[in-house]
Amino acid sequence: MGALVAGACLLVVRPAQATPEELVVALRETFGDRSIRKGRVKLELPRLAENGNVVPTMVSVESPMTEQDYVRAIHIFSEKNPLPRILEMRLGPHNGRAVVSARIRMATTQQVLAVAEMSDGTLWSAAVDIDVTVSSCT
Amino acid sequence: MTSRIGPARVRVPEQAKKGDIVEIRTMVEHPNESGFRHDNMGRPIPRHIVTSFSCTYNGKEVFSATLHPAVSTNPYMTFHLRAVETGDLVFTWKDDQGGITTATQKLAVV
Numbered sequence: 001m002g003a004l005v006a007g008a009c010l011l012v013v014r015p016a017q018a019t020p021e022e023l024v025v026a027l028r029e030t031f032g033d034r035s036i037r038k039g040r041v042k043l044e045l046p047r048l049a050e051n052g053n054v055v056p057t058m059v060s061v062e063s064p065m066t067e068q069d070y071v072r073a074i075h076i077f078s079e080k081n082p083l084p085r086i087l088e089m090r091l092g093p094h095n096g097r098a099v100v101s102a103r104i105r106m107a108t109t110q111q112v113l114a115v116a117e118m119s120d121g122t123l124w125s126a127a128v129d130i131d132v133t134v135s136s137c138t
Numbered sequence: 139m140t141s142r143i144g145p146a147r148v149r150v151p152e153q154a155k156k157g158d159i160v161e162i163r164t165m166v167e168h169p170n171e172s173g174f175r176h177d178n179m180g181r182p183i184p185r186h187i188v189t190s191f192s193c194t195y196n197g198k199e200v201f202s203a204t205l206h207p208a209v210s211t212n213p214y215m216t217f218h219l220r221a222v223e224t225g226d227l228v229f230t231w232k233d234d235q236g237g238i239t240t241a242t243q244k245l246a247v248v
Contacts, residue, residue, distance in 0.1 A: 054210045078208060082174050086208040089217070094200045096159035096220035103210040105172065
């Protein structure tokens with residue numbers, strides 16, 4: 001309960017921030033000038049991570065996963081870890097369902113971004129705020 | 139420090155009906171040292187991470203991943219797969235020091 005309250009406070013006092021430069025660069029390197037739209041992607045993380053070393057993360061993408069229309073890749077990015085890239089997963093119609101999960105590290109309270117690259121080349125995304133009480137990386 | 143990779147653990151349903159979509163769970167034991175930590179003396183601990191993972195189904199690649207230092211110790215990933223025919227799933231993990239681990243699991247399609 002105490003931790004929950006602390007998490008809520010962090011969320012309130014956290015200033016609004018522009019996307020850090022490293023993340024912008026990583027997104028440009030990966031996707032070029034293509035626009036990244038919001039939607040079709042669901043990113044599930046705990047809202048409060050007591051331990052930043054192991055954060056269970058699930059990404060699901062709305063897609064029929066047919067030969068004509070499927071998810072080609074799912075990328076997970078960090079806003080404030082030492083490196084912006086976390087994980088890239090490549091899929092295809094043979095996966096049947098575009099639902100993946102992993103366990104990742106969070107250095108600090110921040111926003112996590114998932115981007116799905118579709119077979120038609122369009123990019124869809126979801127972002128989630130996470131409060132981290134005990135950092136990884138130290 | 140000696141290079142250590144594996145063993146790996148995978149969970150695949152023993153059998154599935156043709157066309158079923160099954161969940162595949164994978165994990166490899168690995169320190170996945172990020173390279174951003176320091177020991178008690180303040181010396182940096184060198185990076186040692188799993189960098190790639192792939193899964194083939196009867197020889198055809200059906201899932202692959204590129205991993206960065208922000209993946210947790212003992213990298214764990216799950217994904218889905220459409221059961222098409224009985225065959226072997228071969229899982230391969232590689233790390234940045236030449237370490238490699240593979241695991242094979244049979245999926246029976248009825």
